[in-house]
Amino acid sequence: MAARPEERKAPWLDAKAQPYIRIEGITKKFGEFVAVNDVSLNIYRGEIFCLLGGSGCGKTTLLRMLAGFEQPSAGRIFIDGVSMEGVPPYERPVNMMFQSYALFPHMTVEQNVAFGLKQEKLPREEIESRVADMLGIVKLGGMEKRKPHQLSGGQRQRVALARSLVKRPKLLLLDEPLGALDKKLREHTQFELVNIQERLGVTFIVVTHDQEEAMTLASRIGVMNQGYIVQVGTPHEIYEFPNSRFVTEFIGNVNMFEGRIVEDEPDHVTISSDELGGPLYVGHGVSAAPEAQVWAAVRPEKMILSREQPSFEYNRASGVIKEIAYMGDASIYLVLLDSGKTVRITQPNTYRHADDRLTWDDRVWVSWDESSSVVVTE
Amino acid sequence: MANPSYLALGTRIISGIDKLLSTVIASSPYRWSSGIVRRAGLTGRTLVIAVPWIWLLLFFLIPFVIVLKISFAETRWLGSPPYTPLLEWVSGQYLQIKLSVGNYLFLLSDSLYAKAFLSSVKVAAVSTIICLLIGYPMAYAIARAESKWRNTLLLLIILPFWTSFLLRVYAWMGLLSNRGVINQVLMALGFEPIVMLQTDFAMYIGIVYSYLPFMILPLYSNLEKHDLTLLEAAVDLGSRPFKAFLSITLPLSKPGVIAGSMLVFIPAVGEFVIPRLLGGTDSLMIGRVLWDEYFLNRNWPVASAVAIALLLVLVIPIMIFQRYQAQEAAGAMKS
Numbered sequence: 001m002a003a004r005p006e007e008r009k010a011p012w013l014d015a016k017a018q019p020y021i022r023i024e025g026i027t028k029k030f031g032e033f034v035a036v037n038d039v040s041l042n043i044y045r046g047e048i049f050c051l052l053g054g055s056g057c058g059k060t061t062l063l064r065m066l067a068g069f070e071q072p073s074a075g076r077i078f079i080d081g082v083s084m085e086g087v088p089p090y091e092r093p094v095n096m097m098f099q100s101y102a103l104f105p106h107m108t109v110e111q112n113v114a115f116g117l118k119q120e121k122l123p124r125e126e127i128e129s130r131v132a133d134m135l136g137i138v139k140l141g142g143m144e145k146r147k148p149h150q151l152s153g154g155q156r157q158r159v160a161l162a163r164s165l166v167k168r169p170k171l172l173l174l175d176e177p178l179g180a181l182d183k184k185l186r187e188h189t190q191f192e193l194v195n196i197q198e199r200l201g202v203t204f205i206v207v208t209h210d211q212e213e214a215m216t217l218a219s220r221i222g223v224m225n226q227g228y229i230v231q232v233g234t235p236h237e238i239y240e241f242p243n244s245r246f247v248t249e250f251i252g253n254v255n256m257f258e259g260r261i262v263e264d265e266p267d268h269v270t271i272s273s274d275e276l277g278g279p280l281y282v283g284h285g286v287s288a289a290p291e292a293q294v295w296a297a298v299r300p301e302k303m304i305l306s307r308e309q310p311s312f313e314y315n316r317a318s319g320v321i322k323e324i325a326y327m328g329d330a331s332i333y334l335v336l337l338d339s340g341k342t343v344r345i346t347q348p349n350t351y352r353h354a355d356d357r358l359t360w361d362d363r364v365w366v367s368w369d370e371s372s373s374v375v376v377t378e
Numbered sequence: 379m380a381n382p383s384y385l386a387l388g389t390r391i392i393s394g395i396d397k398l399l400s401t402v403i404a405s406s407p408y409r410w411s412s413g414i415v416r417r418a419g420l421t422g423r424t425l426v427i428a429v430p431w432i433w434l435l436l437f438f439l440i441p442f443v444i445v446l447k448i449s450f451a452e453t454r455w456l457g458s459p460p461y462t463p464l465l466e467w468v469s470g471q472y473l474q475i476k477l478s479v480g481n482y483l484f485l486l487s488d489s490l491y492a493k494a495f496l497s498s499v500k501v502a503a504v505s506t507i508i509c510l511l512i513g514y515p516m517a518y519a520i521a522r523a524e525s526k527w528r529n530t531l532l533l534l535i536i537l538p539f540w541t542s543f544l545l546r547v548y549a550w551m552g553l554l555s556n557r558g559v560i561n562q563v564l565m566a567l568g569f570e571p572i573v574m575l576q577t578d579f580a581m582y583i584g585i586v587y588s589y590l591p592f593m594i595l596p597l598y599s600n601l602e603k604h605d606l607t608l609l610e611a612a613v614d615l616g617s618r619p620f621k622a623f624l625s626i627t628l629p630l631s632k633p634g635v636i637a638g639s640m641l642v643f644i645p646a647v648g649e650f651v652i653p654r655l656l657g658g659t660d661s662l663m664i665g666r667v668l669w670d671e672y673f674l675n676r677n678w679p680v681a682s683a684v685a686i687a688l689l690l691v692l693v694i695p696i697m698i699f700q701r702y703q704a705q706e707a708a709g710a711m712k713s
Binding site: 115 | 612
């Protein structure tokens with residue numbers, strides 16, 4: 001897949017670019033409970049920004065404050081330079097696609113999509129042509145007269161999308177947009193969603209707990225935990241340069257080695273780790289105090305399995321293969337290291353026939369390149 | 379009244395009886411007979427379903443057939459019963475069937491009946507509309523109240539049923555009569571007393587008061603099930619909250635409105651006690667005509683014909699309408 005336009009232009013790196021949506025120090029309290037804690041974000045025109053986090057992390061509350069269903073306890077929201085303070089949901093240039101889709105059961109597909117335009121009291125011909133255009137974009141031509149209960153899950157999702165896009169909002173909020181679809185349909189739909197977004201140029205904010213969904217949709221991801229935004233970055237940055245143990249473990253699979261910095265140089269550090277049973281070498285500087293407790297994180301696909309002992313005396317450990325999960329394109333190995341820790345390694349199945357295939361209870365060496373690990377301190 | 383928890387309880391009891399019966403049938407002393415029982419179609423399920431069927435047969439269908447039979451008889455002014463028999467052995471040899479349609483023709487010839495019927499329909503329709511106007515906001519408020527309050531509020535709606543209906547109507551007489559509580563208060567404040575009892579006003583108060591719970595309960599059970607994100611979606615799409623109510627909540631509550639209106643309208647048409655006790659002497663209600671025919675004129679055949687005509691003219695269109703609505707509602711609520 002070619003790089004998406006967002007990745008090519010990256011307005012968040014341009015100091016002169018004006019953010020389209022500005023969230024300034026938003027806090028939301030429910031009684032004593034702080035659902036959203038001092039969140040500030042700049043989101044640029046045409047982005048697909050994903051708020052990613054587990055349940056109860058505050059992502060949905062943040063979304064509802066953008067839609068106007070909840071009032072922030074503190075902080076301000078600007079959309080295209082206009083403060084949203086005191087603006088009711090029906091006057092905001094924002095539309096939302098609900099997780100349950102919230103289609104009106106007593107209206108046809110056409111009436112559902114036209115509902116928002118009728119509220120604007122547009123002339124009938126304009127409503128009809130815009131509804132027809134939008135139904136064409138989401139490929140629902142011919143379904144105009146159906147009622148929601150006569151549609152499949154995927155079709156309902158597209159009606160919901162059409163209904164929220166037909167008003168040409170400045171900002172579209174999507175609450176778990178693919179959550180109710182089965183796996184095959186999700187993959188198809190997420191590409192379609194990105195295509196439609198690029199065609200219409202609407203800014204999307206997507207809430208999801210599914211990191212895969214966030215990775216494939218997002219231009220940038222904001223990872224949330226307990227009401228805070230813990231990291232903001234492109235999917236690549238979030239995956240390869242997580243800034244904390246939480247983000248590292250939340251996104252994808254990872255092997256963590258707890259240890260202490262023993263050698264701290266500007267171009268490299270070494271870490272001693274009992275969990276690995278040997279020293280680690282990291283090929284870049286780390287901003288942590290000497291002797292500080294750190295975690296080195298290595299992704300399963302960046303580890304190498306071999307029968308021979310690697311020559312480099314860092315970043316290696318021997319162990320025994322305990323489990324193998326064959327996935328077709330790759331296999332997952334669970335290796336019990338001599339230190340007692342189990343690590344997870346993914347190896348692509350490059351060859352159809354392997355004479356020397358690794359199997360259960362084989363003794364192997366696990367190793368990785370000096371640039372592969374990420375060091376986090378908290 | 380479709381309280382879901384009672385329904386659930388009902389199904390549980392039925393499935394419990396079903397299980398019990400099947401255990402009994404399967405147990406050894408009965409096993410020999412289970413083949414016969416099953417061949418006769420007497421499973422636990424059919425036995426359970428038979429109970430309401432027998433009930434309806436005994437207490438609805440048979441009386442209805444008797445009334446139907448009497449409506450085709452002729453009045454017999456002396457003797458008991460006060461109508462001619464339908465079937466008679468003539469000189470002990472052959473069976474004679476005598477069907478008289480004269481009672482029905484009489485209903486058409488005397489405009490009293492048509493007038494009474496129309497005025498009953500009018501009173502019932504006005505009462506239904508008033509019940510709807512009062513009951514809808516009440517049902518809505520209960521359905522949107524905090525869940526811990528809902529059962530208490532519902533209980534308050536049902537509470538009057540614990541007292542006799544007649545007592546409550548008499549209580550209204552005490553309130554509305556010329557020297558009643560309301561007029562006493564008015565006079566104490568220096569106002570002229572108002573004649574309220576034995577007017578249409580008092581009759582409407584009585585009917586609306588008595589039938590209001592039948593409007594509120596089906597409306598509540600409908601409104602309580604609504605998905606509130608639909609309203610959020612409407613507001614999000616630019617609709618003001620009150621307009622969202624009109625375009626989403628109101629049409630979706632249509633089955634509840636219809637059910638409640640039926641439950642008020644149908645019995646109100648035939649209402650006899652309230653117009654008699656609270657209404658004026660000139661209030662012409664078909665229920666009252668029916669009563670007078672039976673007990674004052676002792677004209678059972680005409681009274682039966684009135685009852686049957688009422689049923690045909692009123693209930694059959696309503697049944698057809700309701701059937702059509704149920705089909706539509708089943709489609710609309712399914713998503």
